Amino acid sequence: MEPSAHPQPAPGARHRARDLGIVIGRAATGPFNAITDVPGVRVGHTTVRRQPDVHSGVTAVVPDTVGPRTPLPAGVFTGNGYGKLIGTTQLTELGTLETPVLLTSTLSAFRVADALVGWMLRRPGCEEVQSLNPVVGECNDGLLSDIRARPVHEEHVRAALDEASGGPVAEGCVGAGTGTVAPGFKAGIDTASRTPDVGDRRFTAGVLVQANFGGTLRVLDRIVTPRSTGIDADGPTLAEETGSCMIVVATDAPLDARQLTRVARRAVFALARTGAAYSHGSGDYAVAFGTRPGAGAPVADAEPGPLFEAVLDGVEEAVLNSLLAATTTTGFNGRTVPALPADRLLTALAAPAPPRAR
Template identity: 45%
Template sequence: PRAREAGIAPGIYQPGTHNAITDVSGVQVGHVTITAEDNVRTGVTAILPHTGNLYQDKVPAGFSQGNGYGKMMGTTQVIELGEIETPILLTNTLSVPEAAAGVIEWTLAQPGNEAVRSVNAVVGETNDGRINNIRLRAVRPQHALAAIEAAGPGPVEEGSIGAGMGTVSFGWKGGIGTSSRVLPQEAGGFTVGVLVQTNYGGELTIMGTPVRRQDLQVPGDPLAVATSPDGSVMIIIATDAPLSDRNLERLAARSFLGIARTGSVMSNGSGDYALAFSTATSVRRTITRREQLHTLQDWPNEHMTPLFQSVVEATEEAVYNALFKASNVDGISAGQYPAIPVDGVLQLLGYPATGP
């Protein structure tokens, strides 16, 4: 089940319709999962900020680096110009180039982009090398194109899928998770959506309670027990609030506080990155706005706190969803990375068990 279906509902705000990043209107998500011989178990996940021409109508964006042991691409231009001009792709560590090639080719090929000669592909990754034969670099540019083309609105598939196919989190099978929050009208009424690719570790806590492996009824698995706090987490954040790139950067930085609540200390070997963008058309960087003096909307500093609260909550819940929706997956050498036993977790937390 998803965490909320199991009764796990962190925070004080309510989620949106799908409790997903796609609750932010216009945002689309697509997955391509790649499995093949020789232990190829990897994939690509694409997040599209809006359904128009992303290159011509850029979205303001902010980036935050929790811990930089990672290979994320496209960050320097986001920092400088405060904007994103492509789909955002997630994949495995050694396949960032191929995913980026796919983003570039897709962008060059979009109608209206015939004269484009510069593309800032934004690609994040985590290292799925415990499950995927990562040195084979199985992802090709067409997988990236396929993930972009597969993107759609509505419910988002979670767990061992797309860029989450081969990830491991706290020694359990990790994956893709998502969640959202809708602010009350008096706080602006905005929606904040989060999607995570979880491959990190630490001392797992769920709703503040330590969840140790020895406290759960799991069939012994030497691979999974020999886990490490290293890994990585990619956090993609969408909102319809009309924020400046500076406030989007601050929003991105808060997501690591949600990660902290799950037990991470952003270990040395972890690539922990967050990227936030606004879908509000009143701040969209259209051709017209990019070429002349223009007006835009701005939500003030003074009212950012509820948005910060939202992103922390949604990040925490997205991580739980990634864990709860994951499936048992084999490791590259032997044994399996099991999904966390949800009923065991609920028992540990003193929550009612879920149904059969």
């Protein structure tokens, strides 16, 4: 998978991978190349910035029909459990999702979960609900944001939920990705989708990634570092105790909870393609849910190979998109994390590959 011929982008311009001719995988994308290509899935962001010290926010992935009376089949996989994925135990036990999935900053996760419960209890059909399992994931954005300020409040959560929409998804330094960092570069929130054929049926699988992990970036199996792209390599890097990556997968394939857990595993496995280190302090999680559990015959266990591949490719592309969409950010204590320059990335990919060590 090589980048196709493409005019060099203007320095500093932000792009998605496909804008640069970087195509990952074989399956076609949905119309927006986003998790919102899955019917009935919406995304909303609230970005919280107070210059210079706060760069945070919340992102909501909202399935239209989800609720405690109408749960959706779901699975979760933990690559490394150094994180605060609220709602994990019940989701694992019952294999069902009762609420939207929200993403935020580590120390704001508990406040976000409380706000999500309040929002849900006011929804039609929840008047008599006495038990609810909010699902909220987090990444540590403390390198660029004053994380102890816990800047995400109830009104931010409600805005992300109420304003969630289909169609194109805002990318990069927005919502829960406002302060995140991934292998040496400014990262953020991003998304991708694929439409694989599974047997004689075609389904859509969409992913959304909150990228915030350590390691050495790989693009099309080439190592890309700040130094290799001509950026000062002496700036701050993500310490292993402040990592994490949250992945949300949605699909309209009729999968049960066990099968969706298999899908979630592939989403976490895909991070290895991008150079993730899965370090001690990195909480690496994926939540996968189905939007149409009763739509046609269930997918047989021997059939979902193309769906697995679609999720692997989608996560790899979403991580790269998050780096390409983000912008250089100066934040807490004057720390600056550079964006990945698209023009220099293409130059690095076009250079001859160094010989492999023997």
